[in-house]
Amino acid sequence: MSATMTALFGGTGPDWEAREVAVPSAGPGRLLVRAHAVALNNADAAMLAGADPTAGGTGQEYQAGFEFAGEVLAVGENVESVAVGARVMGTSPASFAQYVLVDHRHVLPVPDELGYEEACALPTGLLTEHGALMAGGFTAGQTVLITGATSSIGLIGLQIARTLGAGQIIATTRTAAKANLLKRSGADTVVATGEQDLTTAVLAATGGQGTDVVLDHVGGQTFADCLPATRVAGTIVNIGRLDTAVSTLDLDALSYRLLRLRGVSFGFSRAGELGAVIASAGQQLLPAVADGRVRPLIDSTFSFDRADEAAARLRSHQAGGKIVLSVP
Numbered sequence: 001m002s003a004t005m006t007a008l009f010g011g012t013g014p015d016w017e018a019r020e021v022a023v024p025s026a027g028p029g030r031l032l033v034r035a036h037a038v039a040l041n042n043a044d045a046a047m048l049a050g051a052d053p054t055a056g057g058t059g060q061e062y063q064a065g066f067e068f069a070g071e072v073l074a075v076g077e078n079v080e081s082v083a084v085g086a087r088v089m090g091t092s093p094a095s096f097a098q099y100v101l102v103d104h105r106h107v108l109p110v111p112d113e114l115g116y117e118e119a120c121a122l123p124t125g126l127l128t129e130h131g132a133l134m135a136g137g138f139t140a141g142q143t144v145l146i147t148g149a150t151s152s153i154g155l156i157g158l159q160i161a162r163t164l165g166a167g168q169i170i171a172t173t174r175t176a177a178k179a180n181l182l183k184r185s186g187a188d189t190v191v192a193t194g195e196q197d198l199t200t201a202v203l204a205a206t207g208g209q210g211t212d213v214v215l216d217h218v219g220g221q222t223f224a225d226c227l228p229a230t231r232v233a234g235t236i237v238n239i240g241r242l243d244t245a246v247s248t249l250d251l252d253a254l255s256y257r258l259l260r261l262r263g264v265s266f267g268f269s270r271a272g273e274l275g276a277v278i279a280s281a282g283q284q285l286l287p288a289v290a291d292g293r294v295r296p297l298i299d300s301t302f303s304f305d306r307a308d309e310a311a312a313r314l315r316s317h318q319a320g321g322k323i324v325l326s327v328p
Contacts, residue, residue: 001073006328007097008307011051011061015308016096021063024101025074031082031107032074033090033100036116037301039067040323041124042151042240045314065096069110069120070327079104089119091127091278093268096307098327105275108282111290121296121322122289123278125156127266128239129215130281133160135262136213136235140165143206145229146187147172147198148217148242152322155185155297157215162186163288170205172198172222181320185297198222202229210234210257220244227253235260297321304328 005023008016026032044064053059069089072082082088082104090107092100108126110119138144144161148154149171161169171187173179179190191201202211210231216223220243226236227250236259254261266274288294299321302310310323 001099005098006304007094008064008304009061010048010064011053011057011059013054014048014052015311016048016064018305018307021097023099026076026101028077029079029104030076031072031079031088031102031104033068033070033088033102033107034073035068035070035095035098035100035120035327037069037120037327038065038096038325039121039124040310040314040325041066042242042314045311048311063094063097065094067091067120067124068095068100068102069116070100073099076104082107087116087119089123091123091274096325103271103275105271106278108278108286111286113290113292117301117324117326118296118298121152121298121324122156122294125153125296126160126281126285126289126294127274127278128153128264129157129160130285131266131277132157132215132237132239132264133164133213134277134280135264136215136237137260138164138166138213141167142212143168143170143231145170145172145202145211145214145226146217147214147222147226148240149173149182149185149187150178150320151217151240151242152297152299152319153239154215154217155181155321156294158182158186159288159294160285163285163293168206168211170202170211172218178320181297193222198225199229206231213237215239218243220247223247224249227257227259230257230259233258233260235262237262237264239264299323301326 087110088107092102170189171182176192214236217240219241299319301324
């Protein structure tokens with residue numbers, strides 16, 4: 001193994017910069033993984049823009065990336081759950097590199113049926129959507145509404161809800177053009193919010209009762225419209241803010257319908273908690289990943305030296321699924 005590796009850094013301009021840096025060592029509780037593929041997330045574009053000194057950003061340099069798949073090369077002390085040579089997919093800061101240092105609790109085994117390019121596109125979706133459903137108290141047979149469902153993790157959320165036995169799944173998208181994609185991914189009903197009133201459409205689809213659990217990826221007005229579309233004593237879980245983080249709520253709808261509002265953010269500051277979320281998702285979903293019931297939609301794959309093109313594709317908001325970088 002070389003003493004140095006290629007990694008992508010943000011904070012020097014509008015795109016990532018490739019650098020040669022030292023390969024990290026696997027300390028206690030850590031794994032060193034030889035990455036074969038990494039996946040982009042919306043957070044990558046936001047961080048890149050926020051640190052870009054040419055456009056008013058902070059200029060604070062950082063090693064980029066969060067999501068990867070590869071082979072375990074070294075295991076640190078106090079790790080018994082993962083062995084050298086294991087194929088894993090996981091999440092860790094600074095993962096846009098040939099070698100990734102990761103907490104051993106933040107990886108899942110890659111099923112034999114999956115290649116690295118598909119595997120790297122799964123961890124964020126699995127942990128986020130499964131964790132949000134659990135936070136919402138979901139049980140089999142319930143109705144689930146997923147807003148912004150054409151996002152890469154929203155599509156995984158549809159598959160997870162179907163796998164876990166949702167009685168009815170309603171998905172939103174801006175236009176009806178992607179309705180067939182959503183239905184193939186597990187939606188029973190599609191609401192095109194640019195053409196239909198979300199609340200009215202959901203109530204019509206549920207016999208006037210509303211949905212049991214909402215997974216909201218959009219925020220803004222969409223989040224507000226979910227309140228009167230949720231059944232009495234139902235739960236709304238906010239995951240993302242594809243529109244805006246600001247929303248004006250009807251407190252009558254909140255109170256009279258006895259709703260629960262939850263927010264989730266599965267970051268790295270609470271490593272043990274994140275590990276538990278990942279472990280729970282793996283336990284319930286890896287069989288479905290292996291047999292194809294849960295799979296990511298890959299929009300495009302770029303070589304590592306074309307990372308600027310991958311970033312441009314991410315910023316275009318035209319991607320239909322995950323954008324992947326193959327690691328040399």
